Every structure is written in C-alpha cells, then in structure tokens.
Amino acid sequence: MSSAVSTVITGIGELATNDPARAEGGGVLGLVRDAAVVVEGARVVWVGPAVDAPAADVQVDAGGRAVIPGFVDSHSHLVFAGDRSAEFEARMTGQPYTAGGIRTTVAKTRAATDEQLTSHVARLVAEMRAQGTTSIEIKSGYGLSVHDEARSLAVARQFTEDTTFLGAHVVPADTTPEDYVDLVTGPMLTAAAPHARWIDVFCEDGAFDVDQARAILAAGSDSGLRGRLHANQLTYGGGVQLACELGLVAVDHCTFLDDDDVSALASSGTIATLLPGVEFSTRQPYPDARGLIDAGVRVALASDCNPGSCFTSSMALCIALAVREMRMSPAEALHAATATGAAALDRDDVGVLAPGKAADLVLLDAPSYVHLAYRPGVPLVAGVWQAGRPVVPR
Amino acid sequence: MSSAVSTVITGIGELATNDPARAEGGGVLGLVRDAAVVVEGARVVWVGPAVDAPAADVQVDAGGRAVIPGFVDSHSHLVFAGDRSAEFEARMTGQPYTAGGIRTTVAKTRAATDEQLTSHVARLVAEMRAQGTTSIEIKSGYGLSVHDEARSLAVARQFTEDTTFLGAHVVPADTTPEDYVDLVTGPMLTAAAPHARWIDVFCEDGAFDVDQARAILAAGSDSGLRGRLHANQLTYGGGVQLACELGLVAVDHCTFLDDDDVSALASSGTIATLLPGVEFSTRQPYPDARGLIDAGVRVALASDCNPGSCFTSSMALCIALAVREMRMSPAEALHAATATGAAALDRDDVGVLAPGKAADLVLLDAPSYVHLAYRPGVPLVAGVWQAGRPVVPR
Numbered sequence: 087m088s089s090a091v092s093t094v095i096t097g098i099g100e101l102a103t104n105d106p107a108r109a110e111g112g113g114v115l116g117l118v119r120d121a122a123v124v125v126e127g128a129r130v131v132w133v134g135p136a137v138d139a140p141a142a143d144v145q146v147d148a149g150g151r152a153v154i155p156g157f158v159d160s161h162s163h164l165v166f167a168g169d170r171s172a173e174f175e176a177r178m179t180g181q182p183y184t185a186g187g188i189r190t191t192v193a194k195t196r197a198a199t200d201e202q203l204t205s206h207v208a209r210l211v212a213e214m215r216a217q218g219t220t221s222i223e224i225k226s227g228y229g230l231s232v233h234d235e236a237r238s239l240a241v242a243r244q245f246t247e248d249t250t251f252l253g254a255h256v257v258p259a260d261t262t263p264e265d266y267v268d269l270v271t272g273p274m275l276t277a278a279a280p281h282a283r284w285i286d287v288f289c290e291d292g293a294f295d296v297d298q299a300r301a302i303l304a305a306g307s308d309s310g311l312r313g314r315l316h317a318n319q320l321t322y323g324g325g326v327q328l329a330c331e332l333g334l335v336a337v338d339h340c341t342f343l344d345d346d347d348v349s350a351l352a353s354s355g356t357i358a359t360l361l362p363g364v365e366f367s368t369r370q371p372y373p374d375a376r377g378l379i380d381a382g383v384r385v386a387l388a389s390d391c392n393p394g395s396c397f398t399s400s401m402a403l404c405i406a407l408a409v410r411e412m413r414m415s416p417a418e419a420l421h422a423a424t425a426t427g428a429a430a431l432d433r434d435d436v437g438v439l440a441p442g443k444a445a446d447l448v449l450l451d452a453p454s455y456v457h458l459a460y461r462p463g464v465p466l467v468a469g470v471w472q473a474g475r476p477v478v479p480r
Numbered sequence: 481m482s483s484a485v486s487t488v489i490t491g492i493g494e495l496a497t498n499d500p501a502r503a504e505g506g507g508v509l510g511l512v513r514d515a516a517v518v519v520e521g522a523r524v525v526w527v528g529p530a531v532d533a534p535a536a537d538v539q540v541d542a543g544g545r546a547v548i549p550g551f552v553d554s555h556s557h558l559v560f561a562g563d564r565s566a567e568f569e570a571r572m573t574g575q576p577y578t579a580g581g582i583r584t585t586v587a588k589t590r591a592a593t594d595e596q597l598t599s600h601v602a603r604l605v606a607e608m609r610a611q612g613t614t615s616i617e618i619k620s621g622y623g624l625s626v627h628d629e630a631r632s633l634a635v636a637r638q639f640t641e642d643t644t645f646l647g648a649h650v651v652p653a654d655t656t657p658e659d660y661v662d663l664v665t666g667p668m669l670t671a672a673a674p675h676a677r678w679i680d681v682f683c684e685d686g687a688f689d690v691d692q693a694r695a696i697l698a699a700g701s702d703s704g705l706r707g708r709l710h711a712n713q714l715t716y717g718g719g720v721q722l723a724c725e726l727g728l729v730a731v732d733h734c735t736f737l738d739d740d741d742v743s744a745l746a747s748s749g750t751i752a753t754l755l756p757g758v759e760f761s762t763r764q765p766y767p768d769a770r771g772l773i774d775a776g777v778r779v780a781l782a783s784d785c786n787p788g789s790c791f792t793s794s795m796a797l798c799i800a801l802a803v804r805e806m807r808m809s810p811a812e813a814l815h816a817a818t819a820t821g822a823a824a825l826d827r828d829d830v831g832v833l834a835p836g837k838a839a840d841l842v843l844l845d846a847p848s849y850v851h852l853a854y855r856p857g858v859p860l861v862a863g864v865w866q867a868g869r870p871v872v873p874r
Contacts, residue, residue, distance in 0.1 A: 169847055169848075171846075171848050171851055171854045172850070175810050175850050175853075175854070178804070178809075178810070178853065179807075179810075213858065216859070217858070217859070363856070363857075366800075366804055366856060367804075367854070367856070369804060397851075397854050397855050398856050399855075399858055400856070400857030403858075404857075406760075406857075409572050410572070410760055410763060413572075413573075415572075416573075453563055453565075454563075454565050456565040456568065457791075459568070459569075459572065460565045460569075460791050461793075462760060462761070462792050462794070462797055463792050463794030463796060463797025463856070463857055464793055464797075465610070465611070
C-alpha cells in the first residue's frame with residue numbers, strides 16, 4: 087500500500103479525460119458523465135463513473151460541474167522585463183510608434199536583476215495556474231547575449247522542465263546575421279544548453295532564414311537539445327517544410343501555409359501549434375485550423391504569452407478564439423489545448439486523465455467544457471490540482 | 481464631521497476618473513498619474529495627486545497599479561433558467577439544432593421557482609462583480625406571461641434599481657402578435673410596472689415592428705416607465721430612428737445602420753449601445769463603432785449577458801473586442817464601458833470618480849487600463865469597492 091494521501095473528486099457532471107480508450111461513446115475528449123477521479127500523491131489512480139468510485143482519504147464534491155485536464159501551454163515567452171502596452175495601443179489605433187519592438191524588451195531584460203526576472207516569471211506562472219494551466223513551456227529570447235540567454239533559461243528552469251533556448255529570436259542591432267548565428271551556435275549554445283530541453287528559431291523574413299534555422303537546429307541537436315520552430319507566422323516560406331523534413335515534434339504559428347505545407351504537416355505528423363491570441367492582438371488573419379484538421383494535421387493551441395505580439399496568458403481565450411475564428415469545435419479546441427499541447431512537448435504524462443498520469447485537473451464553474459467557448463472572457467476556473475495538490479484557490 | 485469611516489487608496493500609478501474637469505491633460509478618461517482617492521461611506525470625497533492626499537482612517541496602497549471606475553453594464557438578461565451550451569456548440573460548428581431559441585429558455589424560466597431564479601441571478605451578479613462590474617441593468621423577457629414577467633422583475637429588483645420590462649422580447653408560440661401586444665401593453669404592463677424603471681422592445685424582423693414598438697413604448701411611458709430599444713441587430717430597419725425620434729436615452733445593438741440612422745443618432749444625442757460579445761458569439765459582423773464615433777455619436781459598451789446569443793459577463797472582453805474588432809481606442813472603450821454606460825442608464829452618480837460620486841472603484845493587477853485590451857481574457861481585477869465597501873476579494 088502507498089502511504090500517499092488519496093483524494094476522490096466525485097460528483098463530476100462531465101469529465102473530459104482525453105483517454106483514447108474512452109473515445110467510443112466519449113468522442114475525442116473521452117467524456118465520462120457523472121464521473122469521479124481518484125488521485126494518490128501526484129498521480130491519477132482511478133477514473134470512472136462516480137457510482138463505482140473507490141473510497142479515499144479525502145472526498146471533494148464537484149457539485150455536478152465539469153472537470154478537465156489542466157491546460158498544457160506549449161509556447162510562451164515569460165522571461166522579460168518592461169511594459170509595451172503603449173506600443174500595443176499605438177498599433178491598434180493606427181498611430182506611429184518608433185520605440186517599440188523586441189529590442190526594447192531586450193534592453194529592459196538585460197537591465198533587470200535575476201531576482202526581478204524570477205519574480206516577474208513567478209507572477210505570470212501564478213496567473214496562468216489560476217486560469218487552469220498546469221504545464222508550460224518557457225522560452226528565452228530577450229537576452230540575446232551569452233550571459234543573458236543563459237540566465238534567462240536558468241530563471242525559466244525554476245518553473246518548468248520544458249525550457250527552450252531561443253537565442254535565434256532576432257539579430258541584435260550591434261552585430262551581423264552571420265556573426266550572430268556563429269554566436270548562437272557556439273558560445274551561447276554552450277552556455278544555454280545545461281538549462282534547456284529545447285532549441286527554437288524564429289524562421290521568418292527579417293529574422294532567420296531556412297538555412298540559418300537548419301544550422302542552428304543542427305547545432306542544438308549536437309548539444310542534446312530537441313528542435314522546435316516559429317514558422318510561417320507573417321509570410322509564406324520554407325519554415326514549416328523544414329520542420330516536417332527534420333521530423334520536429336511541433337512547428338508553431340502556421341498562419342501562412344500553401345498546399346505543400348499542409349501536405350507536409352499531414353504526412354510528417356509534425357504538430358501545427360496555432361497561437362490565435364497573436365492574431366487577435368495584432369489584427370492579422372487567423373490560421374486555417376479547420377483546413378488543417380480536415381487535411382489530417384494534428385493541431386495544438388498555445389498562448390504565445392509575450393509582451394509584444396500577444397500578452398494574453400488565457401488558454402480559455404485561445405479556445406474561444408479557436409471556435410469563433412478558426413472553426414474548431416469546442417471539443418477539438420479543448421483537446422488541442424491539453425492532450426495535443428502535451429504531445430507538442432513530447433510529454434505523455436500530462437494532458438490526459440487516466441491511471442498513471444499526472445493529477446493535473448481543473449474544476450470549472452460550469453456544467454460543461456463547452457462553456458469555455460460559450461462564456462468567453464469569464465473566469466470559469468473554480469479549482470486547480472497540480473501533481474495532486476490543490477493549488478487554486480490558494 | 482461625518483462619522484463614516486474614510487479610506488484613502490494611495491499609490492495609484494494611473495487613475496481613470498472620467499471627470500470632464502480633468503480632460504485637459506488627462507484625455508477622455510481624465511487620467512491622473514501617481515494618484516490617490518479618498519472614500520467616505522459610499523461616496524468619493526477627494527481625488528488628486530497622491531502627494532496631496534488628506535489623511536483617512538484606513539490606508540490602502542495600490543502599489544503603482546491602475547484604478548478605474550467600476551464598469552456600468554447597461555444591458556443584460558440575467559433572469560432565466562436552463563443551459564443552452566449545446567445550441568451554442570451546434571451554431572458554431574454548423575450543425576442543425578432544432579430545440580433551441582428563446583422559447584426554450586422561456587419554458588425553463590417558467591418552470592423555475594422564485595428561489596431558483598434568485599439564486600441564479602445572484603451567482604451571475606457575483607460573477608460580474610468579481611470582474612469589476614459595479615452597476616448593472618437587468619431585463620425580464622423570459623417569462624412572457626403576466627405572472628412570469630412580474631416575478632422576473634421582482635427577482636431582478638433585488639439586485640438593481642435599473643430593471644427593465646422586456647415583455648416584448650418575442651411573441652410566445654400560443655398567441656398572435658396582436659393579442660400579445662395587447663397583453664404587454666395591458667395587464668402585463670400593469671403587473672410589471674411596480675418592479676421596473678425601464679421598458680424595452682426587441683424591434684426586429686420576426687419580433688416586433690416599428691409600429692408595435694412605438695405603441696409598447698407609449699404605453700410604458702403612460703405607466704411611468706422610460707423607454708429603451710433593441711434595434712437594428714440582425715437587419716436594417718426603422719428601430720434606431722424611432723429611438724432617436726422619441727428621444728430615448730439609448731438604443732442597443734446598432735449593427736445594421738444606414739447613413740440616415742447614423743445622422744439621426746448624432747443629432748438626437750441618443751446613445752448607441754454596442755454589444756460586441758453578441759457578434760463574437762454568433763459570428764456576425766461587428767457594429768461600426770469607429771464610424772459612429774467619428775460621426776459624433778456617443779457609444780456605450782455593454783455585455784448583453786444572456787443564455788442564447790451571448791453568455792459572456794466580461795466587460796473587459798467587450799473592451800478588448802471593441803479595440804480589436806471595432807477600432808475603438810482603449811481609452812474610448814473604457815469610457816464607453818463606464819461613463820457612457822452610466823449615461824445610457826441616465827445615471828450621473830456612477831461611472832465617474834470625482835467628489836460626490838459613488839465610490840465604485842476597480843483596482844487592476846496592471847500598471848495601466850490599456851492592459852484590459854492588451855491582455856485579453858486575463859482576469860486583471862485585483863480589487864473592487866462598491867459604494868465604498870471592498871467586495872472583491874471577499
């Protein structure tokens with residue numbers, strides 16, 4: 087017998103498990119009605135109809151409300167300093183604004199102390215957790231020097247194992263692209279690698295081209311980092327096909343895709359991670375999620391929380407936008423924000439509620455997960471358990 | 481000397497007052513930087529730079545964050561029973577759904593007890609308050625019988641003085657339009673009037689035409705109720721011009737307007753209340769807020785919180801949508817959701833933070849009100865004072 091305390095959450099009106107074994111009758115979400123979940127320590131140990139639930143040390147009554155897996159936000163840029171709301175306001179009102187951009191954040195981030203950066207990330211992570219996000223990926227990318235990229239990742243690593251080295255975010259003003267790629271693939275990579283699981287490149291006109299991205303990802307791979315890619319966000323280009331060719335687990339943005347890109351995604355199995363908060367916050371056209379799904383592409387949703395193009399941390403808003411603007415069904419959108427988000431981080435321990443999986447659960451103040459899209463903007467999270475511990479409300 | 485306890489909220493990095501006396505230098509929001517507000521009892525007694533603030537019994541430090549007036553949500557339909565998330569899901573995914581519509585909610589509302597209706601409204605009002613809404617209008621309109629309209633308003637009156645009789649929401653299935661207008665302007669009005677301040681008509685193809693709306697508003701006026709109107713939501717029509725001709729304080733929706741409608745609004749001073757959550761939740765085109773404002777029309781924002789076309793209660797989301805989709809500036813949107821919302825209810829005691837006004841304030845977990853649009857979907861409300869009492873966090 088385990089000595090860990092066990093908890094049964096019963097009275098769950100609608101439980102989304104994402105368990106493929108429950109797809110028959112439960113759809114892509116593996117829904118169970120009138121359900122219970124038993125948690126022991128950090129893991130789920132039992133899922134099923136409430137009437138069959140075993141006893142446990144602690145009993146929690148969901149009161150007929152819905153429970154979903156915690157959100158898995160596979161794309162965020164939380165390590166930064168400074169405020170860019172004035173730049174956002176200028177962009178949305180069509181006013182000129184010359185002082186903005188990533189480089190503003192880089193200057194503020196370099197000037198911040200480790201403690202300031204850590205405190206700022208802690209605040210955003212807590213904000214995310216209060217909104218139901220229990221797993222996150224955090225990128226560097228506002229340091230852009232050997233020292234500042236390494237410390238950005240060291241800060242991020244305090245909050246998640248899924249840290250991503252994004253030295254190749256933009257070329258700093260004081261260097262050439264060639265010299266900077268040499269730095270990123272050389273000393274910066276050496277300093278960053280001990281703190282990172284992933285390496286990422288912003289592959290876009292004005293940032294890094296396909297050949298540079300290929301070289302950076304290859305260097306990362308040699309240092310034990312797995313590749314991810316920002317691609318096809320602002321323009322058509324070869325980034326998505328590079329991701330598919332390299333067999334990356336996910337490629338992010340995918341807003342401007344041609345038929346060959348879609349075919350490559352469908353045949354490679356590389357996940358297309360869509361970030362509709364960006365299109366909302368920049369007034370750009372949305373990616374064609376419906377077309378991707380209908381073509382057989384696996385789609386994940388993530389926040390892209392960052393101070394420039396999208397400062398939302400709300401996975402629920404991403405779901406609402408996916409339904410309103412990208413014609414995903416509410417079930418597809420929730421699955422994309424949980425199970426497929428986990429797959430985009432090559433994680434099989436989160437995003438699914440089944441015996442042996444992480445006890446990362448969200449209790450909604452609603453009878454159905456559909457309310458995440460039906461009630462846009464409304465804070466519906468009534469409780470969050472992370473690794474079995476109730477973390478919201480605190 | 482008053483015996484009421486006084487509180488000074490100091491350390492306000494950015495205070496939006498909506499005080500026209502502060503427009504010079506403070507813009508439409510009458511912004512004050514590094515500000516303080518002093519509250520005594522239910523009223524604001526002092527506003528100004530923190531360095532000049534008088535002493536008070538209690539001191540609260542805003543820590544450099546922003547404070548805004550509480551939102552004034554001038555259009556909501558909170559008195560109902562039942563859940564229509566399945567209808568929402570069908571609509572958004574293009575599936576047929578025959579069991580939906582207002583009449584479904586009418587049947588559930590009639591079947592609910594007074595206690596059930598009251599409990600449901602209380603839950604939604606608390607949800608709104610936690611999101612910063614301190615003044616609300618609540619309509620009837622899911623009773624559609626003498627008894628059920630009167631009790632709906634009696635329930636609503638427990639939560640606000642701004643109750644609106646909307647017997648003329650839709651013609652029930654078991655009667656003719658002519659007979660129903662006779663009922664609404666006769667016994668139903670008599671039963672409803674003691675519980676209502678306003679009377680409203682859904683003036684639209686398939687609901688009530690302009691002549692019927694005119695007759696219903698006239699009868700309401702004879703019973704001491706002031707008129708409001710749902711108009712031009714789904715089609716072009718004469719509703720907006722009727723509202724202007726009658727000098728109504730506000731006309732709501734205003735999605736399909738021709739040039740004559742805009743001219744009538746600009747010259748009459750009738751406020752156009754826009755409800756962008758509806759367009760978000762029904763995938764309809766948005767009203768042209770930018771065009772209205774540029775033509776000199778006063779624009780308010782409200783939630784239209786209702787179980788059918790828009791089940792958001794988030795005024796912050798309405799602001800974000802107004803900025804993203806209707807090209808209002810963040811300042812215009814906040815003003816529309818506070819001061820102009822108050823004007824749309826002919827209220828001069830709320831929506832403005834100045835001596836003598838209601839102490840309805842919201843502390844944001846952000847340095848600027850711009851974050852309401854810059855951080856869509858993120859719950860940014862850190863504290864709410866309603867009539868001087870701290871009601872959030874509880």
